[in-house]
Amino acid sequence: MSNIHQLIRKNIRTLTPYSSARDEFSDSNGIFLDANESPYGVLNRYPAPYQTVLKKKISKLKQIPTENIFLGNGSDEVIDIIFRIFAEPYQDEALIFTPTYGMYEVSANINAVRLHSIPLNKDFQIENSKEWSKQLNNRNLKIIFICSPNNPTGNLIERTAIEEILTTFKGIVVIDEAYIDFAKTESWITKIKKYNRLIVLQTFSKFWGMASVRVGMGFAHSDIISYMNKVKPPYNISLLNQKKVIEKIENQQIYQQQLKQTLKEKEKLQFELSKMKIVKKIYPSDANFILVEFANADAIYNQLIQSQIIVRNRHRIVENCLRITIGTPEENQKLITALKNRI
């Protein structure tokens, strides 16, 4: 038996999950009079609750057994479910390294979980700080979130720092790899066998170009996946969305081409920006966006809006920085022209 069970909230450990009609009888042939659905139409039936066909496709794609895969309505849903199964409200605590993706904090607040932040160093890496050793002795600390490549900074977090956390911290470690397909490195998915308290998040929203479809992935020890399944709404991924992702996985050749294009465009944008006087610093990026420091980020942001070019103003998180997503060659060119016109 794994040690996962003792990390789970007591009420979740003992929870009797909702048993859906499709749990009890999942064969697709039959006369279905069990779920109060309409007998008419083509979208009249509830979808597969555990997305079995889609998970088989993902299993092959990621070389990981289906029992280690959880699918959420975007990885945002998986983040929320992680809080709900592991963190006792008003008691357990979580930790993030800032600046980072904002939903960890929002989810912590929704779930009444106290969140600690340790600032990343000037290279946006995790440092073995005093604050960190203090947190290691915090008995209420249950979950650590590490975003790699990190949003909004764009860089991968060094493997040695993550490895150290995985070996020293006895709670749950979440590595959010929303942007991993853009990075030239191995995913942490390969380590879930070694570390049974590790959860890796990925998504179909970025590299796969399906942000509107809302499908996110959680990879972890099968005991963790079972608890996630217990807590999720019964039919959390619609049939249309399951089908769309299957279709895209079956026709995935196009993505390598798109990836090449995005990486090439990123280099071009970095080069063009580096020649501009208004640009103070371009942070290295392993993602499909770059964090750029300007002389006056608010002013540039407002000027770009005037040209109907919308970037993300991160000035209040990283001083004078805008986060710029790599668009199509035409979009990037328009951005470059708009910025040049300002100089």
Ligand SMILES: Cc1ncc(COP(=O)(O)O)c(C=O)c1O
């Ligand atoms: C680091 C990170 N994790 C998760 C998400 C959410 O992804 P999803 O669309 O799968 O909910 C985002 C979205 O921007 C993100 O930047």
